[in-house]
Amino acid sequence: MPDHKPKTELLDELEKGPWPSFVKEIKSAGQTSASAQDLLRQLELSYQEKKGHWKHGGLVGVLGYGGGVIGRYSDVGEQFPNVAHFHTIRVNQPAGWFYTSDAIRTLCDIWERHGSGLTNMHGSTGDIILLGTRTPELEPTFQELAQAGFDLGGSGSSFRTPSCCVGMARCEWACYDAMRLCYDLTMAYQDEMHRPPFPYKFKLKCAACPNDCVAAIARSDLSIIGTWKDEIQVDESAVTEYASAGLNIQKDVCDLCPTKCMAWDGHKLGIENHECVRCMHCINVMPKALRPGKGRGAVLMIGGKAPIMQGALLSSVLVPFVAADELLDTVKELLRRIWDFWDEYGNNRERVGELIQRVGLPAFLDGIGLDPIPEMVSAPRDNPYIFYQAAKDGAK
Amino acid sequence: MPDHKPKTELLDELEKGPWPSFVKEIKSAGQTSASAQDLLRQLELSYQEKKGHWKHGGLVGVLGYGGGVIGRYSDVGEQFPNVAHFHTIRVNQPAGWFYTSDAIRTLCDIWERHGSGLTNMHGSTGDIILLGTRTPELEPTFQELAQAGFDLGGSGSSFRTPSCCVGMARCEWACYDAMRLCYDLTMAYQDEMHRPPFPYKFKLKCAACPNDCVAAIARSDLSIIGTWKDEIQVDESAVTEYASAGLNIQKDVCDLCPTKCMAWDGHKLGIENHECVRCMHCINVMPKALRPGKGRGAVLMIGGKAPIMQGALLSSVLVPFVAADELLDTVKELLRRIWDFWDEYGNNRERVGELIQRVGLPAFLDGIGLDPIPEMVSAPRDNPYIFYQAAKDGAK
Amino acid sequence: MSATTEPRITDIGPPHYEKYLHPLIKKNYGQWKYHENLAPGVYCHVAESGDRIYTVRAGTPRLLSVQTLRIFADLADKYSGGYLRFTSRNNLEFLLDDPVRIEPLKQELIALGYPVGGTNNAISNIVHTQGWIHCHSSATDASGLVKCTMDALYERFTHEDLPAKLRIAVACCLNMCGAVHCSDIAILGVHRLPPKIQPTLPRVCEVPTLIAACPTGAIRPAVVDGKHSVTVVEQQCMYCGNCYTVCSAMPMNDADNDGLSIWVGGKVSNARSAPTFSKLAIPFLPNNPPRWPEVVEAIVKIVDVYAKHARKYERVGEWIERIGWPRFFQLTGFEFTRYHIDDFKHAALTYARSAHVRY
Amino acid sequence: MSATTEPRITDIGPPHYEKYLHPLIKKNYGQWKYHENLAPGVYCHVAESGDRIYTVRAGTPRLLSVQTLRIFADLADKYSGGYLRFTSRNNLEFLLDDPVRIEPLKQELIALGYPVGGTNNAISNIVHTQGWIHCHSSATDASGLVKCTMDALYERFTHEDLPAKLRIAVACCLNMCGAVHCSDIAILGVHRLPPKIQPTLPRVCEVPTLIAACPTGAIRPAVVDGKHSVTVVEQQCMYCGNCYTVCSAMPMNDADNDGLSIWVGGKVSNARSAPTFSKLAIPFLPNNPPRWPEVVEAIVKIVDVYAKHARKYERVGEWIERIGWPRFFQLTGFEFTRYHIDDFKHAALTYARSAHVRY
Numbered sequence A, B: 001m002p003d004h005k006p007k008t009e010l011l012d013e014l015e016k017g018p019w020p021s022f023v024k025e026i027k028s029a030g031q032t033s034a035s036a037q038d039l040l041r042q043l044e045l046s047y048q049e050k051k052g053h054w055k056h057g058g059l060v061g062v063l064g065y066g067g068g069v070i071g072r073y074s075d076v077g078e079q080f081p082n083v084a085h086f087h088t089i090r091v092n093q094p095a096g097w098f099y100t101s102d103a104i105r106t107l108c109d110i111w112e113r114h115g116s117g118l119t120n121m122h123g124s125t126g127d128i129i130l131l132g133t134r135t136p137e138l139e140p141t142f143q144e145l146a147q148a149g150f151d152l153g154g155s156g157s158s159f160r161t162p163s164c165c166v167g168m169a170r171c172e173w174a175c176y177d178a179m180r181l182c183y184d185l186t187m188a189y190q191d192e193m194h195r196p197p198f199p200y201k202f203k204l205k206c207a208a209c210p211n212d213c214v215a216a217i218a219r220s221d222l223s224i225i226g227t228w229k230d231e232i233q234v235d236e237s238a239v240t241e242y243a244s245a246g247l248n249i250q251k252d253v254c255d256l257c258p259t260k261c262m263a264w265d266g267h268k269l270g271i272e273n274h275e276c277v278r279c280m281h282c283i284n285v286m287p288k289a290l291r292p293g294k295g296r297g298a299v300l301m302i303g304g305k306a307p308i309m310q311g312a313l314l315s316s317v318l319v320p321f322v323a324a325d326e327l328l329d330t331v332k333e334l335l336r337r338i339w340d341f342w343d344e345y346g347n348n349r350e351r352v353g354e355l356i357q358r359v360g361l362p363a364f365l366d367g368i369g370l371d372p373i374p375e376m377v378s379a380p381r382d383n384p385y386i387f388y389q390a391a392k393d394g395a396k
Numbered sequence C, D: 001m002s003a004t005t006e007p008r009i010t011d012i013g014p015p016h017y018e019k020y021l022h023p024l025i026k027k028n029y030g031q032w033k034y035h036e037n038l039a040p041g042v043y044c045h046v047a048e049s050g051d052r053i054y055t056v057r058a059g060t061p062r063l064l065s066v067q068t069l070r071i072f073a074d075l076a077d078k079y080s081g082g083y084l085r086f087t088s089r090n091n092l093e094f095l096l097d098d099p100v101r102i103e104p105l106k107q108e109l110i111a112l113g114y115p116v117g118g119t120n121n122a123i124s125n126i127v128h129t130q131g132w133i134h135c136h137s138s139a140t141d142a143s144g145l146v147k148c149t150m151d152a153l154y155e156r157f158t159h160e161d162l163p164a165k166l167r168i169a170v171a172c173c174l175n176m177c178g179a180v181h182c183s184d185i186a187i188l189g190v191h192r193l194p195p196k197i198q199p200t201l202p203r204v205c206e207v208p209t210l211i212a213a214c215p216t217g218a219i220r221p222a223v224v225d226g227k228h229s230v231t232v233v234e235q236q237c238m239y240c241g242n243c244y245t246v247c248s249a250m251p252m253n254d255a256d257n258d259g260l261s262i263w264v265g266g267k268v269s270n271a272r273s274a275p276t277f278s279k280l281a282i283p284f285l286p287n288n289p290p291r292w293p294e295v296v297e298a299i300v301k302i303v304d305v306y307a308k309h310a311r312k313y314e315r316v317g318e319w320i321e322r323i324g325w326p327r328f329f330q331l332t333g334f335e336f337t338r339y340h341i342d343d344f345k346h347a348a349l350t351y352a353r354s355a356h357v358r359y
């Protein structure tokens, strides 16, 4: 162990203040880890120079896997030899991010032996991030993790680690079993996750209701968002309780309903369910009185992603409703067709949402064998530049 | 006169039915005009063949003018010699489309002498359309029109005939004198109208309030739409009258206000004027009780057009408010700058709205010397692809 | 140039409108206080001074012979002191200072075949274009379509019983001369075959101009018989006709493939919702002159469904926005096809990017 | 390969979640009836069976040492039968079956420096990224920004007094690892200089790939010292860094020109309004470690103005949509600049295309 107390005047400022400090975390890992200490030193340099000191990652990994490790090298490695190589391991989290204390300790022990002792709980995609180690440690870490029942997550042009909201485990609004679907799909695509087969990354997230507590619509190529088909379940007496407890049902519920399909006459709450767009607002406000309907399932949405490179996209409706018990099969069948199409027509580094944008949704639907339906668009086209096909094939 | 009764079995069908028939009109003109008769014959042929029979227009016109006439030739001229040449003359309408019976008769007499006797009252841009004559008649028609106080309108890459709503002449909501502004601007740009100086057409329309009864926002490169800056004028007793006459003020007025800035307690109508977007709805519903404020003027909007070729555009806000008495000067100054910029940077056949779309609104604003303000956008950008300039010019 | 010839008059501009204003209008110009709707087609505007001007509005076919215009002039002399005007939708308006004359004028107009109405929540006149009457670009005839549609909607012109204003427009090609792109209901003539390039291009047709004219880049330079010409990549052509506009050697007309498309939900006014474009309802209906039964049926269907389901003050687009497009297609029975899904430049912004779904 | 070596374990996937579920959760899985918010950071979920599970939520810095994780494990053993979880925003949750243990757990967490809160209408933890801790792309440090921002917003985490949920995110470059593009408030690291092309490109950097990587087509092929390389047309570069992502020889970092931009009004949930992107509020603030005072001030300003002016249940974007963007800039005092006006692909759709104007 070199010097236990690196000089970090700037970073020390970030130990002050009430919010828990990441600097304290690095220092605490530094008690047993030289790389955590050098990380702190390099970070201090970055704070002084207002500049990162990591070089472009190289290809590192474990045997037989094409992903799961992010290679990272310092550009000031001579100065901070313990972070000269500082690769990150992505470990597939348990669905819903549930743990026992033992599971946590097992992970800690492995990581203390093989790496910096620093983690992210969790990465933005959902993985357990084991932050920083050297190439020779990768394979041993991986094998110890495997022995403990853990496996690596995705990186590169692969099926990325799916994630899901807490769903049925602790939420009364779950319209399908998100944790289970997330787990089943993760297991179904181990090969696609570990041996990158795609033109670019493919993400999948499961939110069990339209509140979308995993930001699926914004961050996943396939977003599976729970919803229901039938009528909102109303407990009349609970409605009355809310009203007498002082909730202004007209103002706080009815007036904020996006389709104005609710009516409150001071006694009874009426809902025109066929106008309801399943936004969740009324249910969110009155959880004891209102609940999603009983005909539950999910809407499948496609194409969500960050800005690079054609601009950010929110996912858009692909299948407006799939019943809960048909979700696994339907999603698998669709993924097969989507990936085939993407494989054939996608450019290098082109997310599936960008591909759809480039070739057009109608062509994509043709490709995956779905019929166009009005639910897929916010409105039909407003420009008259229509590529009539019948005419192209000859007059009809 | 050849045969007075062309055989027109298909067109005769269109003499039936309650709506006034254009076929009757052509036949009636045909009583004195051989070209109207041949028009009917050619049209019958088109109805039989489901196909137009006009050829691409050639360059015809009157001395010293580059526009105002649409050349037109038949592709079946041998069959229908009286429409072999069938050019249209666009005559600048009086602002607001007001006439006296004498003015109408004068126009009729001139056109009966020199053309088909058929007109459009009016063309979509606003002109009086004199429909169909031969080249030698153009100059005499023009001179007789001029003697009678009429002049030609625009065509080609020119300042097109401006038009305006009835405004102050017969509407209580006019926020500026649209007929006068329309007239003054028409007079100011006679040269630009008659000798096409631009990369493409430029249209201007004046609507004296946000109801936009001339569809200015959809059909003009510069749309001048009346509005007000201060508070809606409320006549409380008239409000009460509407209420007692049975108007549901809450439902029909307040609930439909786009910003929900109105409140009705059964007695008094409250308006949060600084939230009001001047949409006109409440005023439209209660014309006796509500009126636009007293601080009147217009919003200047830029770029409206039909789809060809980059897609249709509605005009967008350029100057959110110009006081009524400053409108003429402000518009003239702006037009000078806009036309200069368009002249320098516009491509051939590129409308000004398309130019703005291509170079970007910020560059256009730089070019015409206006500061960017949030009123110009529905929302700030959501993509992070920002062309920082300070940095480009060197660190700051 | 000889000093004796009378100078040729040019650039005088239009007559000044004041010459044509009813004295009562001139007196109360800018001083109107409110208006009342007395009956379909009849308005009364009341001035601050207490003066009242009455307007009687009648439908016209827009295409008018001098004979008919003279009849209008005579009616104006007889009933409105010789004052008349046209509206921005090609209706005719007589301006009366004496309410007693309203009824006789109405009767005479109706007897002559000019319906009185088009005001308030009636369907007003159809804004339209030249069609086979005068344009080389047209995929259909505008006047004929207007006539058969208005025949079918006649009662909607003479009655004011719709939830709100309903504006219809017809354009005979994608140039859309009018406000088809922002109409409650629009009928749009469409071509469905690429241009048939003529063997030799006239001199005015420059190859670079032609290439630049194509919104989708479908036009490529080519050498035909040793001369500079162009070809069209048929897969990339969406039949806009812009190449034909700039060059007569690229005609588009085709009797079998030209036809009509129907668009709905556009508006222009700022009342309540912002102005908005019309959206595709029916991608193609055949050109079936003289009475285009398929088109008329579709329009009547839309109007009827709208009249039945929309709430008061809801324009067509506002109504559809509320009930959702899936329901619009259900209620009308129109088929939703691949053509309804935008695939031009901003297409991806029209995909349904929320989990807001109705069942 | 010898038959005697133990088979290497691969592709086993994550552990099955059931192993880690509290027995009470396993029992009532999918049978929850409703929940109650007992205090900031404390929830009670009630099952159809009448069972109750209590959740205590604490904030973490996300970057956690094994030492700290072991402390969490010990707390779980002590209070929640060893069961704990993390949330989608990197908070820590203990799952208790006994309400009596809530208060002691809270006290111990607070004493250890982990604030209890982040539920309901509190500001929850900031979703963020690697920054200078581990990424080569970063224009700033993420963890540091989170720390100083949350220090300033601490009371907003431990209290639930905002009009609605308010989600903040930080991303250190335009790749936006997280949901910065859909956050109520987002802090985004930006570069402001084009890449500095290294004299020789490594072999992995293929010229066609590089050219294809640039969203604005700013990269052109060039021959440098007789070798295939590229140049960047500086006017066309908007510093997205995508070329650097695909080729290490195009670094972007620049101490003076890198900095932060602030975005507002995005959301993800479908509650009331549709999910929507964050919009630009401040185009540039300097990188000013260790405490980024300009950034913190701006965020606090937005939160305070929002807290004061928004109506109940209004997310930031819904509030701005109601009052209009001009007022947002007035109320915050932020300058509106040319950079706020979109000039990327769909820019023209963001211009204000109605006469709806507030004064």
Ligand code: SRM
Residues within 6 Å of the ligand: A070, A072, A088, A090, A120, A122, A123, A124, A125, A126, A127, A128, A129, A153, A161, A201, A203, A218, A219, A220, A304, A305, A306, A307, A308, A309, A351, D128, D129, D130, D134, D135, D136, D137, D175, D176, D177, D178, D179, D245
């Ligand atoms: C570690 C993590 C950030 C974090 O601190 O949590 C991360 C880190 C990186 N991301 Fe990411 N991304 C991470 C989640 C995301 C997310 C969020 C998500 O997955 O929910 C996004 C936005 C969603 C999306 O994918 O669109 C995201 C969008 C990107 C992009 C832009 C992709 C796009 O299509 O716009 C890149 C660039 C690329 O792929 O080349 C990117 C690239 C990267 C790279 C690999 C840098 C690069 O240019 O090659 C970063 C490696 C950092 C490092 O050295 O550790 N990262 N990245 C997240 C993964 C942890 C995990 O596995 O749990």
Ligand code: SRM
Residues within 6 Å of the ligand: B070, B072, B088, B090, B120, B122, B123, B124, B125, B126, B127, B128, B129, B153, B161, B201, B203, B218, B219, B220, B304, B305, B306, B307, B308, B309, B351, C128, C129, C130, C134, C135, C136, C137, C175, C176, C177, C178, C179, C245
């Ligand atoms: C006569 C008229 C239609 C009518 O029946 O009323 C008309 C007729 C023609 N228009 Fe138009 N346009 C007419 C108003 C319009 C309008 C409406 C308006 O001005 O308010 C528009 C939409 C608004 C706009 O300008 O964007 C309009 C958009 C076009 C376009 C597409 C322009 C675009 O940028 O998208 C073209 C194509 C072109 O300019 O090459 C066009 C071209 C034409 C041409 C000249 C055909 C051509 O390709 O060269 C037509 C001549 C027909 C003929 O032989 O008489 N016409 N045209 C209208 C002019 C009458 C008048 O002066 O009052």
Ligand code: SRM
Residues within 6 Å of the ligand: B096, B164, B165, B166, B167, B170, B171, B172, B173, B211, B212, B213, B214, B215, B284, B285, C035, C043, C086, C087, C088, C089, C090, C091, C118, C119, C120, C121, C124, C125, C127, C164, C165, C167, C179, C182, C183, C184, C266, C267, C268, C269, C270, C271, C315
């Ligand atoms: C005469 C005319 C102006 C002119 O200079 O010619 C006119 C005159 C009036 N309009 Fe208009 N509008 C006229 C074309 C328009 C247009 C343009 C168009 O249709 O192409 C619009 C925009 C239509 C659109 O949004 O697509 C238009 C949107 C309105 C509105 C807003 C309606 C709405 O709720 O969206 C009102 C207010 C109302 O009716 O409550 C209005 C109200 C009025 C009033 C009541 C104004 C007044 O106080 O005098 C006038 C009589 C209305 C009527 O016809 O029922 N006028 N009005 C035009 C008659 C056209 C016709 O013959 O039918």
Ligand code: SRM
Residues within 6 Å of the ligand: A096, A164, A165, A166, A167, A170, A171, A172, A173, A211, A212, A213, A214, A215, A284, A285, D035, D043, D086, D087, D088, D089, D090, D091, D118, D119, D120, D121, D124, D125, D127, D164, D165, D167, D179, D182, D183, D184, D266, D267, D268, D269, D270, D271, D315
């Ligand atoms: C624990 C967690 C799910 C998980 O699997 O980890 C969760 C749990 C709950 N969410 Fe959530 N949400 C969680 C992330 C989210 C996210 C995702 C995010 O923030 O990145 C969203 C979307 C945010 C957005 O729109 O930008 C989210 C949008 C909601 C909403 C909709 C709020 C709205 O009005 O827009 C509700 C309903 C409500 O709060 O009334 C909700 C409600 C709930 C309820 C009340 C559901 C229930 O009955 O149990 C849970 C406790 C809420 C609370 O924290 O106040 N949850 N929730 C996540 C906690 C994150 C955290 O630590 O703060």
Ligand code: SF4
Residues within 6 Å of the ligand: A165, A166, A167, A168, A171, A172, A173, A174, A175, A207, A208, A209, A210, A211, A212, A213, A214
């Ligand atoms: S997304 Fe819905 S079901 Fe899942 S945790 Fe959030 S509120 Fe519950």
Ligand code: SF4
Residues within 6 Å of the ligand: A256, A257, A258, A259, A260, A261, A262, A271, A275, A276, A277, A278, A279, A280, A281, A282, A283, D272
């Ligand atoms: S879920 Fe949303 S849309 Fe449906 S009734 Fe409730 S508030 Fe209205």
Ligand code: SF4
Residues within 6 Å of the ligand: B165, B166, B167, B168, B171, B172, B173, B174, B175, B207, B208, B209, B210, B211, B212, B213, B214
């Ligand atoms: S635009 Fe306004 S001022 Fe002009 S006629 Fe229409 S309602 Fe009256």
Ligand code: SF4
Residues within 6 Å of the ligand: B256, B257, B258, B259, B260, B261, B262, B271, B275, B276, B277, B278, B279, B280, B281, B282, B283, C272
């Ligand atoms: S004009 Fe429109 S926005 Fe203003 S108060 Fe009236 S209804 Fe509301």
Ligand code: SF4
Residues within 6 Å of the ligand: C129, C130, C131, C135, C136, C137, C138, C139, C171, C172, C173, C174, C175, C176, C177
């Ligand atoms: S819409 Fe097309 S066909 Fe009709 S008049 Fe205009 S340019 Fe000619």
Ligand code: SF4
Residues within 6 Å of the ligand: C194, C195, C213, C214, C215, C216, C217, C218, C219, C232, C236, C237, C238, C239, C240, C241, C242, C243, C244
């Ligand atoms: S019709 Fe339009 S799309 Fe087709 S070649 Fe001509 S310009 Fe191009």
Ligand code: SF4
Residues within 6 Å of the ligand: D129, D130, D131, D135, D136, D137, D138, D139, D171, D172, D173, D174, D175, D176, D177
């Ligand atoms: S946002 Fe950019 S800098 Fe930050 S972790 Fe992601 S790729 Fe790296």
Ligand code: SF4
Residues within 6 Å of the ligand: D194, D195, D213, D214, D215, D216, D217, D218, D219, D232, D236, D237, D238, D239, D240, D241, D242, D243, D244
């Ligand atoms: S930073 Fe982005 S815009 Fe600039 S050259 Fe690289 S890829 Fe192109």
